[in-house]
Amino acid sequence: MQRLDAEAEDDLLLRRWNRLRMYVRCGLYAHHSGYIRLYVKAGLAIARRDIRPAREVHLRVLQTLLSTGQDEALPWSWRNACLDHLDLPVANLTPLLAVDDPVALRAIEAGVQRARDGLPALPG
Template identity: 40%
Template sequence: MCKSDPAGERSRPVTRRTLAHAFGVRDAALLRRWDRIGIGVRCAYNPMGPSALRHYLDAGRRVVSCGVLSELLVHRRMLTVLLQTAHDEALPWYWRSVCLEYTTLPLARLHALMKHHDPMACHALDCAVQSTHDVLAAAHARPGRR
């Protein structure tokens, strides 16, 4: 996540200070919390605690309700994190399958937001979820799965 210089010379990383300046202290704290929970989900910090997924989705909804980021952006990002996690063979199968189950929530919201404007994107999202489902089913069928 980089913010461009006004002169367009080069990009600078977004720091806590620039986040606080761009969004306000409270909004920046919401974004940081959502990002931290997302990292925990992606890295499977607590694979036996699927409540972290619910916290991640709830934090994303708070980011939207406070007007920090657009609903479309937040739900796309949540779906991406969940799908990447479900695809990651280094993570326990149980965690990957729970992440795949939780893709239904952001996917349904994205369908509601995009169905009239971009039906092909909705179809692409469905295909990505189905592809992940197929990969996970094949991993479950293999002997010696984690």
């Protein structure tokens, strides 16, 4: 019975993560940047519990934050907050990619820098 409970917990965590991803990507609660932190933390929990492969999880978090940060249809403050949260997924990906795929790691780092450089310093 305990195994079913663990599976149910894993399923709930995945559903929560996907729901938070939608909130972040669509800027549904753009006045509450805490949803970004909740999304990133849920991804960390999924990777730690080995519900999904860590590389897949961190890449998805990174891609969601990058896409949102570059989406000009969203408020500047939300885009900026998403770009501010890129460091953790990049830090989590670094040991996973540094040896096996350093080219991908450099591409990710360059993409993050381009996204940050592309966001105006002030909304306008």
